Amino acid sequence: DAGVTQSPTHLIKTRGQHVTLRCSPISGHKSVSWYQQVLGQGPQFIFQYYEKEERGRGNFPDRFSARQFPNYSSELNVNALLLGDSALYLCASSLVDRGDTFGSGTRLTVV
Amino acid sequence: AQSVTQPDIHITVSEGASLELRCNYSYGATPYLFWYVQSPGQGLQLLLKYFSGDTLVQGIKGFEAEFKRSQSSFNLRKPSVHWSDAAEYFCAASPRGGADGLTFGKGTHLIIQP
Numbered sequence: 662d663a664g665v666t667q668s669p670t671h672l673i674k675t676r677g678q679h680v681t682l683r684c685s686p687i688s689g690h691k692s693v694s695w696y697q698q699v700l701g702q703g704p705q706f707i708f709q710y711y712e713k714e715e716r717g718r719g720n721f722p723d724r725f726s727a728r729q730f731p732n733y734s735s736e737l738n739v740n741a742l743l744l745g746d747s748a749l750y751l752c753a754s755s756l757v758d759r760g761d762t763f764g765s766g767t768r769l770t771v772v
Numbered sequence: 773a774q775s776v777t778q779p780d781i782h783i784t785v786s787e788g789a790s791l792e793l794r795c796n797y798s799y800g801a802t803p804y805l806f807w808y809v810q811s812p813g814q815g816l817q818l819l820l821k822y823f824s825g826d827t828l829v830q831g832i833k834g835f836e837a838e839f840k841r842s843q844s845s846f847n848l849r850k851p852s853v854h855w856s857d858a859a860e861y862f863c864a865a866s867p868r869g870g871a872d873g874l875t876f877g878k879g880t881h882l883i884i885q886p
Contacts, residue, residue, distance in 0.1 A: 694873050696874075703876030706874060706875070717872050753816075761806065761821065763817070763818075
C-alpha cells in the first residue's frame, strides 16, 4: 500500500513568491494535517482538514492556507514567502480526525 | 498552554545498552500521547501511541513506553539499542476530541556508540 505521498520533494523559491505543496493521503484516510519543521526543531501544527472541512488551525499567519479535495488529497499554499518560511513541510493522514502517518515531506528553501 | 517537554537534547548510549528517553506533558486533561522517530532528511515514523487502557504500550522496533499520570510523563524505553536506532526522537501529544493537531517536543538526538 502506498503511504502518504508529498510533492515536490524539494523546491527553491524567491522571497515574495507563492508556493503550493501537495499531499496524497493513504487510501481511505479522510483526515489530513500539515506541519512545518524548522531545522533543529520539532514539527509545528499548521492545519487539519477532515472530510474537506478545516478542523483546526495553528498559530500561523494568513499567508498560509490549505484545502482538501473530494478525493481527500490536500494542498498547502504559502503566499509572499519569507526567508523564515524555509523548512520541511510535513503532511500526515489518518482515518479519523487526528493525523498520525506522516509523509517524507517537502523541503522548501526560500532565497 | 499545552506543551510537551523533552528534557534531553542529546543522549549517547553504547550499542547493546538500555535506553530511556524522557517526555513530560502539560495539558488540562490527559491527552493522546505519541512517540515518533525521524532519520536525517526523512519524515516521521510512528513508534507507538497511548489513548487509554494499559499504561505500558508496546511499539515497533522493540520500543515500549509507560504512561504515568501522576508524573505527567510518557517515557520511551528499549532494553537493548542497535546502531540503527541512532536518530531523532519526538514525543507528541494531542487533546482528546480536539482539532488542535499534535504538539511536539523539541526532540532528543540519540547517538549510539560502538
